[in-house]
Amino acid sequence: MTITVYFFGSLVDITSVSKKELPILMDTNSLNLHLQKEYPALVNTKYFIAVNQQMIKANRNLIHGDIVAFMPPFSGG
Amino acid sequence: MADKDRYQRQMILPSFGLAKQEKLLAANVLIVGMGGLGCPALQYLVGAGVGNIGIMDADKISLSNLHRQVLFTESEIGLLKVNQAAAKMRLLNSDVSIETYPIHIDQSNALSIIAKYDLVIDATDNFSAKYLINDACFILNKPYVFGAVSRYEGQVSVFNLTTTKGKKINYRDLFPEAPKPGEVPNCAEAGVIGVLPGIIGAIQAAEAIKIITGIGNPLNGRLYHFNLLQGQGYEIEISASEKLIDMNEQIFQEYKYNEIDDEIDVPEISVLEFNKMRLLPEVFVLDVREWHEYPQIDFSNAQIPMSELQARMFEIPEKEICIVCHQGIRSIYAAEQISKQRNLKVYSLKGGITAYFK
Structure with a gap:
C-alpha cells in the first residue's frame, strides 16, 4: 500500500x-x-496540495495508488 | 478587413474562419511586462491580428535580458522595452494598433488602464505585480492569462473566466497571500533558461486567442505546469475557495502590495566596507543563498539558505551578522528577520555576491 508524492519548483x-x-x-x-x-x-514555504490532479482545500483521506502533488508559487517572467 | 492573405493560413482552420478573425481584429489586449513572457506573447498576438494591444513596462533593455527576450538586439541595450517592441510590431503588422505604457503597474494606474481592455496577459516577474493584477482584474471582472516561470518549470492558467463548473477562479484561490519578498527567489536570483519563458509566453498568447475567438478549451479552472527538463506537462484542477476574496476598489487602494516599500532600516554596506568588516572577530558572515547557487565563496562563516532560516534561527551566534546573498535583496529580509527575532546587530551586503565579484 503506497502513495506517490511529486514536488515541483523550488x-x-x-x-x-x-x-x-x-x-x-x-x-x-x-x-x-x-x-x-x-x-x-x-x-x-508556500505550496498547495493536489490529490490525483485535483487541488484540495481541506484534509482528504488517501488510498493506495494516490498521487499527491506539492505545488509552490512561481513568479519569474 | 485589411488583407485577407495575411491571415489565410489560420482562417482556413476548422472552427476558425472570417468571423473569428474579425473577433481578433476587434479585440483589446493588455500585456503587462515586456520581458521573457511578454515578448513572445506580443509577437504572436500581433502576428495573429489582435487589433489593439497595450504593452506596459518601465524597464530598459539590458544585456542579461537578451538570452530570453529574443525580440531585442544588442544595439537596443539601454532603450525602453515598450518603445522598441512597439516599433518592431508596427513593422510586423500595420493592422494592429499598439499603445505603450512605459510605467510599472501600481495601485494608482492599474484600474484605469486595465478598464480599457477586454483581457490582460500577466507577463510580470514578481509577486506584488501578480497579486495587484489579480485583484484589479477581479474588481473589474476581466479575464486574465497568468504565466510564471522558475528555472526549468513554468505555470499557466486563465483566471476570472467562468469555468465549466460555473465558478470563477483567481490567483488567491491557489495562494491566498503573496510570499514575503525573498521567500521565493525571482529569475535574477534563481535563474531561468531562455527558451522556457518563450514556451510559456507563447502558451499565454494561445490562451488569449482561444478566449477571444471562443475556440477550444481555455485553461480556466486548471493550472498547467510544464517541466522543460522532463519534457512533461502536469495539469491540476483548481478548487475555488468557499467564499469570494474580500476585494473592492477601496481595499485595493489601501492594500500593501509592495512590501519592499516598507521601511526596512537594515544598514547596507558596500563591498569596500564589507571587506574591512568581515575580518573583525566580532563579525559573522552569513550566506543566505540556497545550496545550489553559485559561485561558492570562501569568506562566509556559515550558509543558512533563506528557505531554512526560520527553522535554523537559533544557530546564528551572538555576533554582528553580515548577511550576503546573490543580489542583496534576500539578505535585507534575512537581516530584518534576524534583527527582529534574535535582536542582533545586522548588515546586508549591498548588491550581494554579484557586486562582490564585479
Whole structure:
C-alpha cells in the first residue's frame, strides 16, 4: 500500500527529490506533517496540495495508488 | 478587413474562419511586462491580428535580458522595452494598433488602464505585480492569462473566466497571500533558461486567442505546469475557495502590495566596507543563498539558505551578522528577520555576491 508524492519548483531544493514513494498515510494532513518533519524547511514555504490532479482545500483521506502533488508559487517572467 | 492573405493560413482552420478573425481584429489586449513572457506573447498576438494591444513596462533593455527576450538586439541595450517592441510590431503588422505604457503597474494606474481592455496577459516577474493584477482584474471582472516561470518549470492558467463548473477562479484561490519578498527567489536570483519563458509566453498568447475567438478549451479552472527538463506537462484542477476574496476598489487602494516599500532600516554596506568588516572577530558572515547557487565563496562563516532560516534561527551566534546573498535583496529580509527575532546587530551586503565579484 503506497502513495506517490511529486514536488515541483523550488520545493525540490528542500526535498532533493522530485518524486517519492511512501507507505500509505491516513490522510493529506498526516502526509503533510510527516513530510514537514522529514524536511523542516517545508514549514515556512508556500505550496498547495493536489490529490490525483485535483487541488484540495481541506484534509482528504488517501488510498493506495494516490498521487499527491506539492505545488509552490512561481513568479519569474 | 485589411488583407485577407495575411491571415489565410489560420482562417482556413476548422472552427476558425472570417468571423473569428474579425473577433481578433476587434479585440483589446493588455500585456503587462515586456520581458521573457511578454515578448513572445506580443509577437504572436500581433502576428495573429489582435487589433489593439497595450504593452506596459518601465524597464530598459539590458544585456542579461537578451538570452530570453529574443525580440531585442544588442544595439537596443539601454532603450525602453515598450518603445522598441512597439516599433518592431508596427513593422510586423500595420493592422494592429499598439499603445505603450512605459510605467510599472501600481495601485494608482492599474484600474484605469486595465478598464480599457477586454483581457490582460500577466507577463510580470514578481509577486506584488501578480497579486495587484489579480485583484484589479477581479474588481473589474476581466479575464486574465497568468504565466510564471522558475528555472526549468513554468505555470499557466486563465483566471476570472467562468469555468465549466460555473465558478470563477483567481490567483488567491491557489495562494491566498503573496510570499514575503525573498521567500521565493525571482529569475535574477534563481535563474531561468531562455527558451522556457518563450514556451510559456507563447502558451499565454494561445490562451488569449482561444478566449477571444471562443475556440477550444481555455485553461480556466486548471493550472498547467510544464517541466522543460522532463519534457512533461502536469495539469491540476483548481478548487475555488468557499467564499469570494474580500476585494473592492477601496481595499485595493489601501492594500500593501509592495512590501519592499516598507521601511526596512537594515544598514547596507558596500563591498569596500564589507571587506574591512568581515575580518573583525566580532563579525559573522552569513550566506543566505540556497545550496545550489553559485559561485561558492570562501569568506562566509556559515550558509543558512533563506528557505531554512526560520527553522535554523537559533544557530546564528551572538555576533554582528553580515548577511550576503546573490543580489542583496534576500539578505535585507534575512537581516530584518534576524534583527527582529534574535535582536542582533545586522548588515546586508549591498548588491550581494554579484557586486562582490564585479
